[in-house]
Amino acid sequence: MAKSRNHAEWNAPPPFKADEYVDSRIYSDEGIFEEELEKIFKKAWIPVCHESELAKAYDFRTVTIAREPVILVRGKDMQVRAFLNVCPHRGNMIERRPSGTFLDGSPSGNPRHMTCMFHAWQFDMKGRCVYISRQEEGYQDRLKKSQVGLRELKCEVYFGGFIWVCLDDDIGMDVKEWSAGALECLQPSLDEEPLEIFHYHKAIIPCNYKLWHDTNCEFYHDYLHYHNRITGFNDGYFARKNMGFDNGHINVGSFEVQYDNYEGFDSRAAISFPHLPPNHWYMIDMFPGVNFNLRGSSLRCDLMTPLGPDKVMIEFRGLGLKSDDEATRRHRIEHHNSIWGPFGRNLHEDLLAVTGQGVSMDAQAEPRKILHGRHENETIHDENGMRHFYEEWGRWMNRSPSDPTKPFSEPSKAESKSKEEALA
Ligand code: FES
Numbered sequence: 001m002a003k004s005r006n007h008a009e010w011n012a013p014p015p016f017k018a019d020e021y022v023d024s025r026i027y028s029d030e031g032i033f034e035e036e037l038e039k040i041f042k043k044a045w046i047p048v049c050h051e052s053e054l055a056k057a058y059d060f061r062t063v064t065i066a067r068e069p070v071i072l073v074r075g076k077d078m079q080v081r082a083f084l085n086v087c088p089h090r091g092n093m094i095e096r097r098p099s100g101t102f103l104d105g106s107p108s109g110n111p112r113h114m115t116c117m118f119h120a121w122q123f124d125m126k127g128r129c130v131y132i133s134r135q136e137e138g139y140q141d142r143l144k145k146s147q148v149g150l151r152e153l154k155c156e157v158y159f160g161g162f163i164w165v166c167l168d169d170d171i172g173m174d175v176k177e178w179s180a181g182a183l184e185c186l187q188p189s190l191d192e193e194p195l196e197i198f199h200y201h202k203a204i205i206p207c208n209y210k211l212w213h214d215t216n217c218e219f220y221h222d223y224l225h226y227h228n229r230i231t232g233f234n235d236g237y238f239a240r241k242n243m244g245f246d247n248g249h250i251n252v253g254s255f256e257v258q259y260d261n262y263e264g265f266d267s268r269a270a271i272s273f274p275h276l277p278p279n280h281w282y283m284i285d286m287f288p289g290v291n292f293n294l295r296g297s298s299l300r301c302d303l304m305t306p307l308g309p310d311k312v313m314i315e316f317r318g319l320g321l322k323s324d325d326e327a328t329r330r331h332r333i334e335h336h337n338s339i340w341g342p343f344g345r346n347l348h349e350d351l352l353a354v355t356g357q358g359v360s361m362d363a364q365a366e367p368r369k370i371l372h373g374r375h376e377n378e379t380i381h382d383e384n385g386m387r388h389f390y391e392e393w394g395r396w397m398n399r400s401p402s403d404p405t406k407p408f409s410e411p412s413k414a415e416s417k418s419k420e421e422a423l424a
């Protein structure tokens with residue numbers, strides 16, 4: 001008979017295998033958080049922004065990866081390069097604005113150069129040091145400009161014009177290899193013609209970044225979203241597959257959304273992205289904290305930057321086709337905002353849910369078991385997406401997600417085989 005549980009019963013392991021639940025300390029422990037920055041975020045490819053955010057020569061954009069300030073600049077040759085936004089002289093952050101242009105120079109520096117405001121050293125768009133103030137007087141022949149260039153970072157423009165940066169020179173793979181096939185379902189739609197960003201907002205949310213990633217890669221929670229239920233619970237919806245790829249990535253198969261079922265909403269077919277069947281909807285969740293979400297006419301990208309075990313900055317971008325005329329762009333923005341804008345029918349509901357999780361997983365709270373145990377033939381209400389993510393997390397961290405005090409152990413051959421069979 002169903003009953004409530006006392007303290008010991010509440011703390012007992014659930015009736016699941018170890019990969020079907022996680023321990024909430026992975027969402028709240030300060031030491032684990034610091035380890036994640038070192039072992040994961042400093043080693044993965046991260047799509048930090050979109051090429052349309054620095055469209056012209058000498059435009060720049062500044063971002064942060066795992067507490068490291070990073071600057072992206074577009075050179076005269078139109079190539080985007082990434083550097084640590086740190087002066088080699090005395091460690092000042094060189095550029096403080098979020099975006100802008102170096103075309104006009106700064107009060108203490110020349111046009112077309114990055115100038116450190118502290119002692120006026122200057123760098124060109126290739127990261128070369130081109131000016132040291134009173135160089136000969138102070139350094140004589142002991143320091144050459146060639147010895148104090150900026151630190152260049154691995155940088156690639158890939159997948160619809162996203163700019164990917166990796167802090168680890170030795171990652172040993174390009175973005176295509178890193179994505180391991182997870183991006184392929186949307187590549188024809190995103191690479192057919194240039195895209196342009198039309199929406200940006202960021203939110204700092206009191207929860208662990210993985211809880212946001214979870215909510216992007218599990219669909220069982222569509223019970224939270226009235227709009228999704230009304231427009232989505234058709235046969236195609238329940239047949240949608242979750243697919244796991246190497247490196248912890250996931251994608252979610254498509255189906256036809258019935259936008260007309262919700263009052264005030266319209267079909268997205270007329271301004272759909274290229275090659276996408278009318279009103280279809282794909283999602284891709286990249287390890288460790290990125291989401292691409294294409295709902296017919298507008299693309300959303302979430303980028304998670306962990307700020308603490310219980311704090312994440314999420315940057316939300318909305319993108320359309322660069323070729324849009326004014327009316328088309330307005331229509332696309334309406335589609336985007338009606339679901340994903342701050343007053344849309346979806347986004348705030350997810351934010352409320354993860355905030356509730358964050359409150360209950362405070363560092364001082366007793367560790368809890370978080371269940372990922374649904375199996376439904378890898379379809380939409382299966383929780384294989386989260387299990388796939390946490391298996392990868394365990395590998396990178398060498399910690400078991402269900403008991404992070406223990407080292408990770410690879411799933412047995414029999415388990416991996418049955419997974420492969422289910423995916424086939
Ligand atoms: S710290 Fe940048 S010039 Fe001195």
Ligand SMILES: [Fe+2]
Pocket residue numbers: 215221225350
């Ligand atoms: Fe959601």
